[in-house]
Amino acid sequence: MSVLLADPTTSPPGVHARALTKWYGNTVVVDRLSFTVRPGAVTGFLGPNGAGKSTTLRMLLGLTRPTQGAITIGGQHIADLPDPARTVGALLDARAVHPHRSAFDHLLVFAQAAGLGRRRVEQVLDLVGLTDAGRRRAGEFSLGMHQRLGIATALLGDPGVLVLDEPLNGLDPEGIRWMRSLMRNLAAEGRTILFSSHLMSEMELTADDLVVIDRGRLVAESSLAEFVQTHTAQAVMVSAPDLDGLARALGRARIAFESAGHGLRVTGADTTEVGRVAAAEGIALDELGRVRESLEDVFLRLTHDVTDHESRAA
Amino acid sequence: MNLLRSEWTKLRSVRSTWIAALSTVAAGVALSVLGASDLLAAAQSGLPDGWDPTAASLKGFLFAQLVIGMLGALAVTAEYGTGMIGTSLTTTPSRSRLLAAKTTVVAAVALATGLATTLLSFTAVQLLLGGAGLPVAGTGDPGVAGALVAATLYLTLVALIGLAVGTLTRSSTGSLAVLVGVLLLVPAIAPALPGALGDAFARYWPTTAGQAAYTVVPVDGALAPGLGSGLLTVAAVAAVAAAHVALRTRDV
Numbered sequence: 001m002s003v004l005l006a007d008p009t010t011s012p013p014g015v016h017a018r019a020l021t022k023w024y025g026n027t028v029v030v031d032r033l034s035f036t037v038r039p040g041a042v043t044g045f046l047g048p049n050g051a052g053k054s055t056t057l058r059m060l061l062g063l064t065r066p067t068q069g070a071i072t073i074g075g076q077h078i079a080d081l082p083d084p085a086r087t088v089g090a091l092l093d094a095r096a097v098h099p100h101r102s103a104f105d106h107l108l109v110f111a112q113a114a115g116l117g118r119r120r121v122e123q124v125l126d127l128v129g130l131t132d133a134g135r136r137r138a139g140e141f142s143l144g145m146h147q148r149l150g151i152a153t154a155l156l157g158d159p160g161v162l163v164l165d166e167p168l169n170g171l172d173p174e175g176i177r178w179m180r181s182l183m184r185n186l187a188a189e190g191r192t193i194l195f196s197s198h199l200m201s202e203m204e205l206t207a208d209d210l211v212v213i214d215r216g217r218l219v220a221e222s223s224l225a226e227f228v229q230t231h232t233a234q235a236v237m238v239s240a241p242d243l244d245g246l247a248r249a250l251g252r253a254r255i256a257f258e259s260a261g262h263g264l265r266v267t268g269a270d271t272t273e274v275g276r277v278a279a280a281e282g283i284a285l286d287e288l289g290r291v292r293e294s295l296e297d298v299f300l301r302l303t304h305d306v307t308d309h310e311s312r313a314a
Numbered sequence: 315m316n317l318l319r320s321e322w323t324k325l326r327s328v329r330s331t332w333i334a335a336l337s338t339v340a341a342g343v344a345l346s347v348l349g350a351s352d353l354l355a356a357a358q359s360g361l362p363d364g365w366d367p368t369a370a371s372l373k374g375f376l377f378a379q380l381v382i383g384m385l386g387a388l389a390v391t392a393e394y395g396t397g398m399i400g401t402s403l404t405t406t407p408s409r410s411r412l413l414a415a416k417t418t419v420v421a422a423v424a425l426a427t428g429l430a431t432t433l434l435s436f437t438a439v440q441l442l443l444g445g446a447g448l449p450v451a452g453t454g455d456p457g458v459a460g461a462l463v464a465a466t467l468y469l470t471l472v473a474l475i476g477l478a479v480g481t482l483t484r485s486s487t488g489s490l491a492v493l494v495g496v497l498l499l500v501p502a503i504a505p506a507l508p509g510a511l512g513d514a515f516a517r518y519w520p521t522t523a524g525q526a527a528y529t530v531v532p533v534d535g536a537l538a539p540g541l542g543s544g545l546l547t548v549a550a551v552a553a554v555a556a557a558h559v560a561l562r563t564r565d566v
Binding site: 058061062063064065078079081084085088090092093095096097098099100101102105106108109110112113114115153157 | 316317319320323324327328329330392396397398400401402403404405406407408565566
């Protein structure tokens with residue numbers, strides 16, 4: 001893939017939210033949200049449905065006005081950027097195309113607004129694999145083709161910052177793989193990639209960094225690795241033919257455990273220690289290994305906690 | 315310049331623009347011819363006082379104005395309907411510049427459409443009247459050229475009012491309802507209001523005033539042509555200004 005930045009010497013700007021707040025009537029949709037998105041990485045913007053992700057992205061793109069606070073691109077509001085179309089590209093709703101307009105003309109509209117021509121339209125069509133469908137009306141497109149057209153639109157200005165709202169939503173496995181590797185490649189070129197999702201599973205293979213929100217509030221902001229380290233509870237699964245003997249040995253060593261399936265789930269020690277206890281007691285093991293809480297579980301627990309906290313506070 | 319090009323691509327690349335433009339011309343000409351044809355049986359002596367062959371040739375504007383108004387409205391409501399407005403405003407965050415470009419391109423398309431509608435309606439009806447031995451108007455006759463300019467301007471301004479209404483309502487059906495009210499219902503019904511209020515509507519309602527500008531023989535109680543066009547222009551500018559404020563201040 002050759003979508004190199006026009007000028008690789010200048011690093012693309014990051015995205016910065018500061019106490020970003022949006023009220024609709026008496027409802028707070030985004031609540032004093034602060035986070036930073038760095039260039040050269042794929043940042044997953046994660047939250048359950050209705051968490052305020054789309055509203056945040058719309059404020060980033062200048063479509064919705066914050067009630068308080070700000071969200072900026074390289075420190076500037078999008079309307080103050082000298083060349084917005086070449087600085088930031090966005091995919092908000094892949095279906096937001098006129099059904100009677102051809103894909104080529106749809107792209108040409110935005111290319112011309114950015115001071116670009118037909119050549120660039122052909123390039124991005126090629127980039128997303130829609131060259132043959134360019135003259136077809138967008139109304140005939142499948143969801144996957146819509147997503148590709150949306151990505152092509154976002155890439156027209158060769159922007160350093162890409163904002164993608166639920167880009168994996170509704171894609172088939174092949175489409176997901178394509179979108180994922182595209183995002184990874186774009187980030188590897190140094191661009192700032194911010195994509196939202198309500199599914200933790202979509203983050204695991206795609207994101208470098210995570211910004212997790214729930215009910216408009218920040219729940220976590222870290223690298224994916226750090227997030228896993230901090231939030232997933234570790235445990236050791238162990239089993240033995242003489243399970244009762246193993247349980248007694250762990251009890252004597254004052255190691256916490258519980259019975260789980262055909263073995264024991266140990267939370268108070270690592271594999272080395274459990275192995276040592278078993279060896280000292282001469283107990284043969286038939287299974288010993290680390291297990292981790294799934295990220296999906298962590299996500300549900302974290303967003304659930306915030307919900308609980310809020311209802312207690314209310 | 316880039317934005318004008320972009321807005322022109324938006325307009326030209328969907329069928330609805332061309333359907334609306336052709337419908338304006340076709341409806342204008344067909345209804346003008348139809349309106350003039352019941353005069354054909356009348357003898358020259360049977361024509362009403364103040365017979366104005368120019369105004370009589372533009373009767374089809376009654377419906378054509380609604381179609382060209384929708385052409386203006388659709389230029390913006392189609393973007394709201396499809397959600398494309400989000401992409402437009404991300405690419406061009408300056409809403410003022412976007413609206414200015416849209417207004418310019420719609421005005422240009424409407425001007426061409428309005429000119430075609432005016433000239434074709436006028437020519438067709440004059441041929442018809444001449445064939446029936448009735449008095450006709452020629453572009454060289456006093457006041458006729460001015461009336462035709464005013465008629466073209468009328469349709470162009472109505473398209474801009476449509477654009478403003480589309481921006482304010484953000485909905486095609488909403489725009490249609492508003493335009494039917496503004497262009498057809500109010501001018502038809504309001505003059506029947508009692509006393510000075512009815513007279514004021516009959517005289518100063520912007521589209522009624524604009525229509526007075528494309529008569530050659532002055533109608534009783536109507537504004538002078540220059541004033542009529544001026545009033546409609548002010549109304550169109552005010553509508554676009556209101557649309558501008560709304561576009562700038564509202565969330566998308």
